[in-house]
Amino acid sequence: MLNHMVEQSPRLDAVFHALADPTRRAMLGQLAERELTIGELATPFSMSFAGASKHVRVLENAGLVTRTIQGRTHLCRLQAARLAEANAWLRRYERFWNEKLDTLEALLRAEDEAAAEKSKTLKE
Amino acid sequence: MLNHMVEQSPRLDAVFHALADPTRRAMLGQLAERELTIGELATPFSMSFAGASKHVRVLENAGLVTRTIQGRTHLCRLQAARLAEANAWLRRYERFWNEKLDTLEALLRAEDEAAAEKSKTLKE
DNA sequence: CTGATTGTCAACCAAATGGTTTAACTTCTT
DNA sequence: AAGAAGTTAAACCATTTGGTTGACAATCAG
Secondary structure, three states: OOOOOOOOOHHHHHHHHHHOOHHHHHHHHHHOOOOEEHHHHHHHHOOOHHHHHHHHHHHHHOOOEEEEEEOOEEEEEEOOHHHHHHHHHHHOOHHHHOHHHHHHHHHHHHHHHHHHHHHHHHHO | OOOOOOOOOHHHHHHHHHHOOHHHHHHHHHHOOOOEEHHHHHHHHOOOHHHHHHHHHHHHHOOOEEEEEEOOEEEEEEOOHHHHHHHHHHHOOHHHHHHOOHHHHHHHHHHHHHHHHHHHHHOO
């Protein structure tokens, strides 16, 4: 069941925020093929090293990228676990875009309401 | 294969940005159960009507919510198609979290180090 | 008509974002 | 030792964000 309370998840905040920028999504796309340095990540976007560095920092804070310092270069590597978490969150809404499950959903909701009413009478 | 070009998708920008806020994610959770008015969306968060109205606007701009004006009340309904789009984007990376299970382990290790460094600021 | 309810709009605020530039620090090369 | 290369840090800037308040418009109830 979807959460009634305020959803408190700084991790999801950071992941979705990181994904909300097209440059960062493109960087992840690049990193899906091979590990890249900050400079290699910067050049395709005609962006300063410092700018790219900031984006990588955001991806790192979201847990989407890890960094290995090799001499003076910083090798960045994709970490997909957090993408899986975001995917898991989204899939909770899958029934809303999958019509096949509509009847099952209605059935489960009826059961939930019955259970809620039962607990209410027990409380009185 | 994942895209080499700069990913240009204002829709994904808007969807991921909308999902990056915990209040908005919670609002979607509420709307997954039934349609709600602006006021009904505002009260659980002890937030002003205007504040909730702004969040709903963001969700609307992202295509995640549609609104039906009934008299003086605005009924909001979840629209899941854009969530499906975001899900589709994430699934392009599915092989990265299916192939390697130790990715999570590496991530947790990196996270522990980051947490140790940030524990001061995280403690309110 | 008189109020109360529902919601938007505009103005404002502090904080964060995405970007730059300049300076500095390492590390590698010669 | 000198200099080039890779990266970060700091300062700065314009814009956006998430939130508030107060005024206003529309609708409903008496």
